[in-house]
Amino acid sequence: MTHALEIKDLRKTYEGGFEALKGIDLTVERGDFFALLGPNGAGKSTTLGIISDLVRKSSGTVRVCGIDQNKEPEAVKRMLGVVPQEFNFNTFERVHDILVQQAGYYGMEKTLALKNIEKYLRQLELWDKRFDQVRMLSGGMKRRLMIVRGLIHEPELLILDEPTAGVDIEIRRSMWRFLERINKAGVTIILTTHYLEEAESLCRNIAIINHGEIITNTTVKDLLRQMDRSTFVADIQGDVTPLLAETAFDMQLRDDGSLAFQVRRGDSLNQVFELFNRHRVEVISIRPRTNRLEELFVDLVQEDQQKHADKAAAVASAAAGGAA
Amino acid sequence: MLQYRIAFMAIAGKEIRRFLRIWQQTLIPPVMTMVLYFIIFGNLIGRRIGEMGGFDYMAFIVPGLIMMSVITSAYGNVSSSFFGNKFQRSIEEILVAPVPNYVMLAGFVAGGVVRGIMVGVLVTVVSLAFTSFTISHVPVVVAVILLTAILFSVGGFINAMYATKFDDVALVPTFVLTPLTYLGGVFYSIELLPAFWQGVSQLNPILHMVNAFRFGVLGVSDVNVVFAFVMIGVFLVVLVAWALWLLDRGKGLRS
Numbered sequence: 079m080t081h082a083l084e085i086k087d088l089r090k091t092y093e094g095g096f097e098a099l100k101g102i103d104l105t106v107e108r109g110d111f112f113a114l115l116g117p118n119g120a121g122k123s124t125t126l127g128i129i130s131d132l133v134r135k136s137s138g139t140v141r142v143c144g145i146d147q148n149k150e151p152e153a154v155k156r157m158l159g160v161v162p163q164e165f166n167f168n169t170f171e172r173v174h175d176i177l178v179q180q181a182g183y184y185g186m187e188k189t190l191a192l193k194n195i196e197k198y199l200r201q202l203e204l205w206d207k208r209f210d211q212v213r214m215l216s217g218g219m220k221r222r223l224m225i226v227r228g229l230i231h232e233p234e235l236l237i238l239d240e241p242t243a244g245v246d247i248e249i250r251r252s253m254w255r256f257l258e259r260i261n262k263a264g265v266t267i268i269l270t271t272h273y274l275e276e277a278e279s280l281c282r283n284i285a286i287i288n289h290g291e292i293i294t295n296t297t298v299k300d301l302l303r304q305m306d307r308s309t310f311v312a313d314i315q316g317d318v319t320p321l322l323a324e325t326a327f328d329m330q331l332r333d334d335g336s337l338a339f340q341v342r343r344g345d346s347l348n349q350v351f352e353l354f355n356r357h358r359v360e361v362i363s364i365r366p367r368t369n370r371l372e373e374l375f376v377d378l379v380q381e382d383q384q385k386h387a388d389k390a391a392a393v394a395s396a397a398a399g400g401a402a
Numbered sequence: 403m404l405q406y407r408i409a410f411m412a413i414a415g416k417e418i419r420r421f422l423r424i425w426q427q428t429l430i431p432p433v434m435t436m437v438l439y440f441i442i443f444g445n446l447i448g449r450r451i452g453e454m455g456g457f458d459y460m461a462f463i464v465p466g467l468i469m470m471s472v473i474t475s476a477y478g479n480v481s482s483s484f485f486g487n488k489f490q491r492s493i494e495e496i497l498v499a500p501v502p503n504y505v506m507l508a509g510f511v512a513g514g515v516v517r518g519i520m521v522g523v524l525v526t527v528v529s530l531a532f533t534s535f536t537i538s539h540v541p542v543v544v545a546v547i548l549l550t551a552i553l554f555s556v557g558g559f560i561n562a563m564y565a566t567k568f569d570d571v572a573l574v575p576t577f578v579l580t581p582l583t584y585l586g587g588v589f590y591s592i593e594l595l596p597a598f599w600q601g602v603s604q605l606n607p608i609l610h611m612v613n614a615f616r617f618g619v620l621g622v623s624d625v626n627v628v629f630a631f632v633m634i635g636v637f638l639v640v641l642v643a644w645a646l647w648l649l650d651r652g653k654g655l656r657s
Binding site for chain 2 (some may be wrong): 092093118127131132133134151152153155156158160162164165166168169170171175176179180181182185186187199227296358
């Protein structure tokens with residue numbers, strides 16, 4: 079069976095010389111819920127833009143469900159549903175008109191289009207808004223409308239570029255449930271997001287991109303297994319000076335009076351509590367400092383940034399040596 | 403192919419709904435402008451001018467003014483709408499869909515053609531309040547108006563492809579279309595000009611369109627009508643090829 083997405087040696091250099099993608103390889107299996115993560119400017123949107131034909135690649139191949147984008151671009155587009163990061167509606171048009179038009183662009187007969195419009199508008203709780211102009215919708219409604227628009231032609235592969243950006247937590251969670259449902263129904267999903275909690279809870283596989291290169295590509299489980307430490311924050315009462323003097327668990331007092339500490343693989347929280355007890359420091363509450371994936375993501379990206387900085391310094395030093 | 407026909411209808415339908423939704427801005431102003439031309443040039447000044455080309459002045463200028471309204475409406479519709487789509491990025495709705503470039507071009511052009519012809523019909527109806535005429539060659543009238551509306555819709559599309567800001571959309575109409583239209587024999591017969599300027603005027607494509615249309619309506623023309631059709635055809639082929647080339651390169655649409 080062919081992959082939902084297969085990218086080989088994909089490169090993109092923009093006019094002006096900025097090299098956004100430096101030959102990435104990526105494979106997404108059918109039925110997967112895949113996260114493509116990276117800091118701003120890493121190359122995520124360029125990658126998704128190339129897949130959806132909004133950005134022209136410099137070289138490389140993109141295959142969607144086994145179809146080569148270079149050879150059959152329209153067949154590839156039929157397989158894809160695209161939900162961009164920025165709102166891109168004509169805001170004076172009505173919800174219903176936008177969706178009928180979009181179905182038309184995919185060559186769908188109107189009866190089927192109307193059926194799908196009702197199905198997805200109801201599922202994403204927008205049915206009552208179908209005759210409203212888009213400019214009258216809230217940010218969350220616009221986000222959901224973009225998902226409906228991306229699904230209207232029943233694509234095999236749905237690309238979501240930060241679909242829940244700026245959406246309140248309640249709506250975000252209802253969107254997650256919806257996305258899980260359509261993924262279970264067979265739609266492969268590729269997601270970019272800055273909410274790593276979102277990627278951790280929804281996605282099975284993950285790739286992290288930085289400086290136009292994939293720095294890791296694995297399952298979410300395997301990635302989390304790589305974690306060798308977790309950072310926690312405790313709200314405490316009592317004098318922490320002797321506690322900090324022990325320099326155990328990398329403890330640090332934070333500005334708000336709470337205490338941050340790290341528990342490495344093999345250590346246990348019981349050891350930390352013993353330490354607190356020994357110094358008569360009372361723990362009021364305890365929580366992870368960030369989501370686990372977020373912590374790992376920051377580490378990986380920082381490590382990669384450091385590698386790039388070292389490389390740049392080595393190049394500069396070699397150039398200075400040559401000049402001398 | 404059925405899917406492409408549906409896609410074409412979707413784009414054309416969207417374009418037509420757009421200008422009908424704001425009919426106060428798209429259909430009424432050109433008609434108002436032409437009414438002013440009829441009153442000032444045709445009625446007040448025209449009475450002193452007398453006859454031109456064997457017709458009273460009002461009857462002489464009506465075909466040119468109809469053409470002028472068709473040209474500006476067709477051009478303006480596509481240039482402003484397509485640029486608006488680029489500006490709001492709603493053009494991405496079409497770019498991500500399996501719509502061939504020629505279908506996209508045809509859809510936008512259809513919107514311009516329908517608006518151009520609707521405005522032309524409205525101006526014709528209003529002109530009947532000022533003068534009366536019978537159409538001499540109906541097929542010529544239909545062919546010229548249709549081809550001209552298509553030609554200038556494609557022109558508006560090219561303008562919008564190059565435009566990076568709203569000011570760019572207004573440049574060509576202001577500095578190219580309006581001068582060419584005013585110097586294109588709308589208000590006068592080129593027989594009034596010295597021989598040299600008659601020759602120069604022959605280089606103006608709008609002169610040929612206006613006169614071909616005048617031939618269709620009144621049966622008189624300053625130019626060879628067959629040559630006028632050839633000229634419109636050549637311009638049409640060149641502009642369509644240009645527009646498709648720009649779309650193929652993704653000019654202003656794909657980075």
